Amino acid sequence: MRLHQVTTAAVAALALSLTAAACGSGGDGGGGDGHKIAVGIKYDQPGIGLKTPDGKFTGLDVDVATYVAKELGHKPADIEWKEAKSADRETLLQRGDVDFIAASYSITPERLKKVDFAGPYFLAHQDVLMRADDNSITKPSDLNDKKLCSVTGSTSAQNVKTKLAPKAQLQEYGGYSECLTGLENKAVDALTTDDAILAGFAAQPGFKGKFKLGGFRMSNENYGIGVQKGSELKSRINAALEKMVADGSWDAYVKKNLGPSGYKSESAPKIGVIVG
Template sequence: MKLRMVSAAAAAALALSLTATACGSDNGNKSSSGGGDKTITVGIKFDQPGIGLKTPDGKYTGLDVDVATYVAKQLGYKPGDIEWKEAKSADRETLLQRGDVNYIVASYSITPERQKKVDFAGPYLLAHQDVLVRADDNSIKKPQDLNNKKLCSVTGSTSAQNVKTKIAPNAQLQEYGGYSECLTGLENKVIDALTTDDAILAGYAAQKEFQGRFRLGGFKLSNENYGIGVKKGSDLKAKINTALEKMVKDGSWDAYVKKNLGPAGYKNEPAPKIGVIVS
């Protein structure tokens, strides 16, 4: 693994920006008043159990929700001050560029291409592409065992194609409309494995109705550095980084990961260092 670290100049700029007050600038900080109370708008996924999920009763749960709420608190906002907005993968950069959200916490991998459009605080989680298989299926023990297996991912995703191109050329790709459909197919033995980021897979497998039925392969097929997206040039980046460092130091990070992903037997990496990207 290769580590990309922030430059000395960037570190100095980060330190300088920490002197700003939590709400002292409107640069990327979309605040509004509601009855005199300030609010903050945060983008999350609405359809990823264990990561970011809007439940039928209108509540929000998951690792990203816990992280986003912690960060908001450090910025001076109570949970009730948060306006949650759905941030689908294809919409994330646009939401930030238009100022529709203050920041996005939505299994948002930091990539060079995305960094041209938005800034990232973090990373706050190092995930990996992996596979999910049935707990009683011992035929898939290494990535190459995916050859001649029915491998599922969602339509438009590159995860399954990466496996077929680089690891198991004889894998039989199956594209479904959503991960929940892949999971149903896996449960019913219509498919043999589901692939995407291990944190997302763990979130699904950690749901009560699925606990004990599936297992993660633990293959670490890629490195996915989850960051918090902010508008390009926003001073929120430095403030969020400070909040993330505190979250790790006070034990909240460990508690959030264990609560949301632990039931699936997720073996998480240690909390990443702020500003260090594992490539």
């Protein structure tokens, strides 16, 4: 009898300790109880996802991710922001390093083989950024024999190389800031990625008047929120995105983050509908 009492007490104590440990753990993927949640964003895209020198995070993706996290039950202080470079996004999700990724993450058939997407929540278009005094690039085919910069892991440069300007000299750098430096120093002739990203860079105080967008609209880029393959978060995030559009938050976020650059965005896309 005494042994039974001791064992029961021990089991109860163990259960309490496990419960306490669970309550202190993070990265639960949206349990809705204030636990930490890890979110991947870009750190170097003004207007989209940017880590400022004082350690703060700004941009459309940051606002969207914060809204989604709130709908999943997490306060802003619960969010652990992690850098999600283009080449690392699928790996971060597959390893479980992040719960979801909102990082100018275009939904593509190839990526859908590896991860799932909620959304889309934004429609951008591929474009080209060039020096303001360069009048030699007036159409995509003019990129032939030009030094074209993009970021490793991005689909933008390959799209130009395979479909629009096969003779373009592709230069892949680790980040967009490096491409911009190369463009400014004439090490490259053009930078290609989504127009919303390029507009954010062009609007930065240090770059005003130095660059211009081609306005080519070479592709449709449906930004989605990446989650692990088969994750139940997909449906919950879709519900959050639908609410974000319906209550006017989406319009406010776009105006706040992209309005200052003069960028004219598309209307909010319909959740679940990919624009080809």
